[in-house]
Amino acid sequence: MPLHNESFPSVLCVVTFATFNCTPSQMTNVERALLMGAFTIAVATTITGNMLTISSILYFRQLQTRTNVLALSLALADLLVGLLVMPFASTRTAYGCWFYGRTFCKVHTWFDYTLCTSSILNLMCISLERYVAICDPLRYARRVTGATLVAMLVLCWSGVVAYGLAYLLEWNIAGIEDSVQQTTCPDNCPVFMNVQFALTNTLCAYVTPMLLMLAAYANVYAMARAQARKISIAMLQARSADAAVRSRWSAMKREHSATKTLGIIMGAFVVFWVPFFVVAASEPLLGYASDPVVWEVANWFTYINSTMNPILFAAFNRSFRNAFYLIVSGKIMRGSYRGTDLFGFNGSVLGCIGKSEGQIGKSEGQIGKSEGQIGKSEGQIGKSGGQIGKSEGQIGKSGGQIGKSGGQIGKSGGQIGKSEGQIGKSGGQIGKSGGQIGKSGGQIGKSGGVANLRLRSRMRRFGCP
Numbered sequence: 001m002p003l004h005n006e007s008f009p010s011v012l013c014v015v016t017f018a019t020f021n022c023t024p025s026q027m028t029n030v031e032r033a034l035l036m037g038a039f040t041i042a043v044a045t046t047i048t049g050n051m052l053t054i055s056s057i058l059y060f061r062q063l064q065t066r067t068n069v070l071a072l073s074l075a076l077a078d079l080l081v082g083l084l085v086m087p088f089a090s091t092r093t094a095y096g097c098w099f100y101g102r103t104f105c106k107v108h109t110w111f112d113y114t115l116c117t118s119s120i121l122n123l124m125c126i127s128l129e130r131y132v133a134i135c136d137p138l139r140y141a142r143r144v145t146g147a148t149l150v151a152m153l154v155l156c157w158s159g160v161v162a163y164g165l166a167y168l169l170e171w172n173i174a175g176i177e178d179s180v181q182q183t184t185c186p187d188n189c190p191v192f193m194n195v196q197f198a199l200t201n202t203l204c205a206y207v208t209p210m211l212l213m214l215a216a217y218a219n220v221y222a223m224a225r226a227q228a229r230k231i232s233i234a235m236l237q238a239r240s241a242d243a244a245v246r247s248r249w250s251a252m253k254r255e256h257s258a259t260k261t262l263g264i265i266m267g268a269f270v271v272f273w274v275p276f277f278v279v280a281a282s283e284p285l286l287g288y289a290s291d292p293v294v295w296e297v298a299n300w301f302t303y304i305n306s307t308m309n310p311i312l313f314a315a316f317n318r319s320f321r322n323a324f325y326l327i328v329s330g331k332i333m334r335g336s337y338r339g340t341d342l343f344g345f346n347g348s349v350l351g352c353i354g355k356s357e358g359q360i361g362k363s364e365g366q367i368g369k370s371e372g373q374i375g376k377s378e379g380q381i382g383k384s385g386g387q388i389g390k391s392e393g394q395i396g397k398s399g400g401q402i403g404k405s406g407g408q409i410g411k412s413g414g415q416i417g418k419s420e421g422q423i424g425k426s427g428g429q430i431g432k433s434g435g436q437i438g439k440s441g442g443q444i445g446k447s448g449g450v451a452n453l454r455l456r457s458r459m460r461r462f463g464c465p
Contacts, residue, residue, distance in 0.1 A: 049310030
């Protein structure tokens with residue numbers, strides 16, 4: 001049932017979607033479905049992109065620099081925008097109504113302004129850190145210390161307290177409560193600011209950070225151009241220079257790459273946030289008469305800035321681009337890449353590494369197979385050696401039997417000689433011949449005994465009893 005706001009009849013409120021009292025939406029179901037589809041893609045991209053940025057900084061050692069401490073904080077703020085702000089804002093925009101209760105409306109507004117302002121302040125701190133790194137590199141370690149980074153992070157997240165108190169205690173609408181009731185429906189969950197709050201917020205959360213960023217990057221740009229010319233000349237000479245010189249100039253080149261990326265991100269910030277702060281600053285001065293569509297478009301420009309930051313990191317910074325590739329492709333699950341030189345890598349190099357690793361694995365498999373064949377052959381050789389040893393033992397045993405037989409023959413020959421000697425004593429020349437035969441038989445017996453001893457000695461060398 002359509003109802004007019006009693007205090008401000010031009011505002012039409014409709015009790016719809018069960019018991020919610022909201023401004024009626026002018027969109028068709030098809031338009032709403034398309035808009036929700038676009039919002040879903042934006043939310044998913046924001047969450048995925050910023051999770052990749054956080055994972056890259058936490059995993060790869062080369063990205064764990066002082067600059068990236070602030071980049072990590074920026075990605076965390078943008079991730080929370082995707083998780084806590086954008087999903088609820090998308091339904092409010094598509095349906096023209098807030099379905100989550102008036103208390104959570106205040107909490108959502110608190111998250112919205114806290115996280116978006118944190119994103120802005122992180123960008124400001126990054127620009128100041130880059131200014132010191134490029135314009136005063138010799139004193140960088142003394143000026144940008146751990147304590148300095150902690151102070152910057154506290155500043156970046158100070159909005160948690162400031163905006164929490166302001167929105168939960170409704171300081172933002174102090175003195176304009178009647179105007180709020182007259183110009184909106186109860187379940188629209190709009191954001192109102194009195195003149196003092198709007199101007200203070202615009203000055204502290206946008207104008208001051210933007211001016212500091214512009215001043216810092218103006219100096220950085222001038223210095224970077226002068227250094228870029230030196231780098232170009234030095235890189236041409238580096239072919240004949242030693243490794244230390246080449247390393248120094250490569251490090252400076254990485255610094256300039258990081259500075260360029262963050263400069264592009266700062267430029268995107270200025271573009272995406274200008275509409276919102278123009279509307280926010282002018283709204284109290286115009287009597288809160290801006291079209292709700294203008295507010296929604298300005299709001300979504302600021303949210304999309306959180307979507308674009310990781311995309312810009314991947315597009316303009318080689319180290320982050322290669323880090324994203326290694327994570328998305330799953331390569332970090334198949335090996336350790338923590339110490340990888342991300343700046344010097346590209347896709348083809350990574351592909352060659354994967355191919356080389358495959359070839360190494362295949363070669364190791366072939367080596368293992370060859371070693372198995374060698375082991376099998378050695379087993380066969382050992383078995384053959386055993387058979388040879390056994391055969392030699394049998395030969396030695398046979399030689400021993402032969403020697404023993406020779407000894408028996410000698411003994412028998414001696415007996416024959418003794419008998420023939422007796423015959424010779426009786427028979428003259430026949431006895432003498434028999435004596436000679438006996439002597440020869442004794443020599444044969446002696447030779448057989450010697451042969452037997454030699455065979456036994458040889459058998460002992462081979463370990464036979």
